[in-house]
Amino acid sequence: MKEIRIHGRGGQGSVTAAELIAVAAFEDGKWSQAFPYFGTERRGAPVTAFARISDQPIRIRSQIYEPDYVIVQDPSLIPAVDVASGMKENGLLIINTEKKPSELKIHTSATVKTLDATALALEVIGVPIVNTSLLGAFAGATKAIRIESINKAIRDRFPGKIADKNVAAVKRAYEMMEG
Amino acid sequence: MAKMAVMEGSHAIAEAARVCRPSVVSAYPITPQTHIVEDLSAMIANGELTNCEYVRTESEFSAASVIQGAQAAGVRTFSATSSQGAVLMYEVLFSIAGMRLPCVLAMANRAVSSPINIWNDHQDAISARDNGWIQLWAEDNQEAADMIIQAYKIAEDHRVTLPVMVNFDGFQVTHLYEPVEVYDQKMVDEFLPPYDPLFKLDPKDPVTMGALAQPEYYTEARYMVHAAQITAKPIIEDVAREFGRKFGRFKGGLIDTYKMEGAEVALVAMGSILGTMKDAVDEMRSAGIPVGIVKIRTYRPFPVEALRAALKGVKVVCVLDRNISLGMEGAVFVETKAALYNASESPTMLGFIIGLGGRDITVRDIKGIVDKGYKKIGGERVSELEWYQLDRNILPEGI
Amino acid sequence: MAEKMRLTIGLVTKPGTTMQYHTGGWRTYRAVINQEKCIGCRRCADSCPDGAPFECAHDGKKKKFCVNYDYCKGCGICAYECPVDAIDMAVEEK
Numbered sequence: 176m177k178e179i180r181i182h183g184r185g186g187q188g189s190v191t192a193a194e195l196i197a198v199a200a201f202e203d204g205k206w207s208q209a210f211p212y213f214g215t216e217r218r219g220a221p222v223t224a225f226a227r228i229s230d231q232p233i234r235i236r237s238q239i240y241e242p243d244y245v246i247v248q249d250p251s252l253i254p255a256v257d258v259a260s261g262m263k264e265n266g267l268l269i270i271n272t273e274k275k276p277s278e279l280k281i282h283t284s285a286t287v288k289t290l291d292a293t294a295l296a297l298e299v300i301g302v303p304i305v306n307t308s309l310l311g312a313f314a315g316a317t318k319a320i321r322i323e324s325i326n327k328a329i330r331d332r333f334p335g336k337i338a339d340k341n342v343a344a345v346k347r348a349y350e351m352m353e354g
Numbered sequence: 355m356a357k358m359a360v361m362e363g364s365h366a367i368a369e370a371a372r373v374c375r376p377s378v379v380s381a382y383p384i385t386p387q388t389h390i391v392e393d394l395s396a397m398i399a400n401g402e403l404t405n406c407e408y409v410r411t412e413s414e415f416s417a418a419s420v421i422q423g424a425q426a427a428g429v430r431t432f433s434a435t436s437s438q439g440a441v442l443m444y445e446v447l448f449s450i451a452g453m454r455l456p457c458v459l460a461m462a463n464r465a466v467s468s469p470i471n472i473w474n475d476h477q478d479a480i481s482a483r484d485n486g487w488i489q490l491w492a493e494d495n496q497e498a499a500d501m502i503i504q505a506y507k508i509a510e511d512h513r514v515t516l517p518v519m520v521n522f523d524g525f526q527v528t529h530l531y532e533p534v535e536v537y538d539q540k541m542v543d544e545f546l547p548p549y550d551p552l553f554k555l556d557p558k559d560p561v562t563m564g565a566l567a568q569p570e571y572y573t574e575a576r577y578m579v580h581a582a583q584i585t586a587k588p589i590i591e592d593v594a595r596e597f598g599r600k601f602g603r604f605k606g607g608l609i610d611t612y613k614m615e616g617a618e619v620a621l622v623a624m625g626s627i628l629g630t631m632k633d634a635v636d637e638m639r640s641a642g643i644p645v646g647i648v649k650i651r652t653y654r655p656f657p658v659e660a661l662r663a664a665l666k667g668v669k670v671v672c673v674l675d676r677n678i679s680l681g682m683e684g685a686v687f688v689e690t691k692a693a694l695y696n697a698s699e700s701p702t703m704l705g706f707i708i709g710l711g712g713r714d715i716t717v718r719d720i721k722g723i724v725d726k727g728y729k730k731i732g733g734e735r736v737s738e739l740e741w742y743q744l745d746r747n748i749l750p751e752g753i
Numbered sequence: 754m755a756e757k758m759r760l761t762i763g764l765v766t767k768p769g770t771t772m773q774y775h776t777g778g779w780r781t782y783r784a785v786i787n788q789e790k791c792i793g794c795r796r797c798a799d800s801c802p803d804g805a806p807f808e809c810a811h812d813g814k815k816k817k818f819c820v821n822y823d824y825c826k827g828c829g830i831c832a833y834e835c836p837v838d839a840i841d842m843a844v845e846e847k
Contacts, residue, residue: 193531194360194362194531197360198360198531201358201359201360206532208530208531209360209530209532210525210526210529210531211529213472213529233532234494234629234630235629235633235717236494236526236626236629236630237715237716237717
């Protein structure tokens with residue numbers, strides 16, 4: 176089983192990102208689960224969402240304390256939230272920032288990868304909604320879900336033009352992480 | 355195998371309600387139930403649920419009253435609520451059960467104020483246990499949805515004719531996405547025939563409902579509700595088995611057991627915690643620790659005989675309660691003890707208050723509770739009731 | 754004491770069962786309508802908690818009301834309400 180934790184702020188689509196992971200993983204033929212931990216919901220407040228992918232049906236419903244993968248949608252969370260908390264040693268953090276991993280003050284033995292998803296989203300989608308770009312990066316870096324399945328999940332969830340733009344952003348981010 | 359799709363629990367529950375073809379849906383939105391009634395409202399507006407009226411109200415009291423009235427008029431109804439909303443419904447819930455109206459209510463279980471808390475525990479439904487409603491308790495999205503369909507079949511059985519409350523954990527079910535089987539309307543129609551009311555309000559054939567009963571009748575009226583609860587026990591089992599034959603999914607009727615063969619310590623609980631418990635038990639069984647689980651699937655009527663049979667031969671029973679009857683113990687603990695007290699063999703019982711107001715429950719918590727059971731077996735002093743996750747460090751001094 | 758009725762599921766009952774309760778046995782006073790004075794306004798019947806007054810005659814111009822003593826419990830509301838003081842509350846002879 177692979178466990179994924181997503182850190183973001185209310186309104187950034189963290190919960191949707193977790194949902195898309197679950198839908199895409201199921202499309203890949205795996206079992207999956209996604210759920211949020213809401214604070215008192217309000218725009219801008221820190222939000223955590225979780226996803227699990229497994230070859231077996233998933234029964235556990237507790238939050239994720241020892242993730243394989245962490246996705247950080249907003250670098251401004253890093254001083255406030257211990258995004259690397261409980262990370263597996265061979266785990267991977269994907270962080271939306273223009274900085275290099277070495278410039279970030281994250282104490283972890285897991286691998287840290289960064290990409291400027293905000294710039295990418297602004298360029299490709301036209302709005303600073305980074306969740307789908309980060310999903311593309313996640314798929315590219317981990318191969319835990321197939322990019323085709325992410326695209327299908329996006330097209331099932333969003334109407335035509337919005338889906339097209341997000342699929343384009345996924346592709347760019349996927350290739351950046353692969354390369 | 356039927357088609358599956360990754361669905362939010364709320365959507366799966368709304369889908370289940372939709373395929374049962376209710377004629378009236380009335381609810382007032384409250385976290386974490388909101389998505390269920392939003393979905394149903396959209397289904398009615400979009401024509402996916404036809405011949406159905408969504409009645410908007412200004413409170414849960416009114417929503418409950420609407421389904422009471424509609425059900426009395428002879429049609430199938432649906433409502434959903436949580437927490438404070440449920441508390442506001444209580445008066446009407448008693449009345450619906452007393453009037454033997456087979457309503458179905460989806461309860462997205464949540465803590466009750468004060469302090470205000472939007473997250474999951476079981477207090478809302480537990481505090482409604484004496485109102486005459488049958489209470490079913492689901493573990494995951496699939497079971498919660500399946501229980502809605504079974505609930506109508508149980509409620510509307512003329513031998514039962516009681517309302518049924520389907521309980522599922524707020525957030526851990528309502529807001530969790532996982533694969534769920536998509537219902538085939540034809541199969542549901544074959545399983546659940548159109549509503550055939552035992553009695554209804556009809557201007558052409560007038561009747562009186564909800565009349566006063568004097569002392570010489572009230573006891574008998576209450577006894578009749580109790581007798582219907584007891585009568586429902588085998589019917590709940592039959593409906594679950596029939597559902598299993600039709601849809602290929604059977605998760606027990608009154609209770610379900612997991613790895614109880616040779617178990618020394620048994621865990622008893624209700625709701626979404628069961629999934630985490632099963633993972634914990636698998637790990638402990640792999641390490642050679644004989645521990646098993648009894649899941650209470652039907653809390654009202656309380657499955658006394660089934661629990662006695664399932665817990666026979668166990669050394670210690672650990673009951674996990676996501677509720678607290680303040681001044682006593684967790685309700686499931688108290689009742690499980692009561693069920694076993696006069697049994698021929700009665701194991702030692704330990705109670706644990708856990709997961710109140712959304713506090714997360716981990717595999718480690720479950721293992722810790724089993725450890726307490728083994729300490730008791732080993733002759734160590736273990737308190738009968740433990741507030742398992744209580745952080746004494748943040749209590750005021752002297753408490 | 755009347756015989757107890759057999760209960761039904763949900764205590765659903767057919768209407769009109771109050772007809773079985775002969776509240777007339779409770780009274781100390783009985784309402785007596787003076788047919789000469791009665792103008793047939795129906796106020797006695799409408800105000801009676803047990804529906805005891807009923808239309809019993811017509812003199813060609815006006816309806817006339819009588820009292821069904823199976824149900825008159827002697828409360829006197831009709832006598833209070835009657836606009837022409839046509840109703841006397843007479844002591845019941847037992």
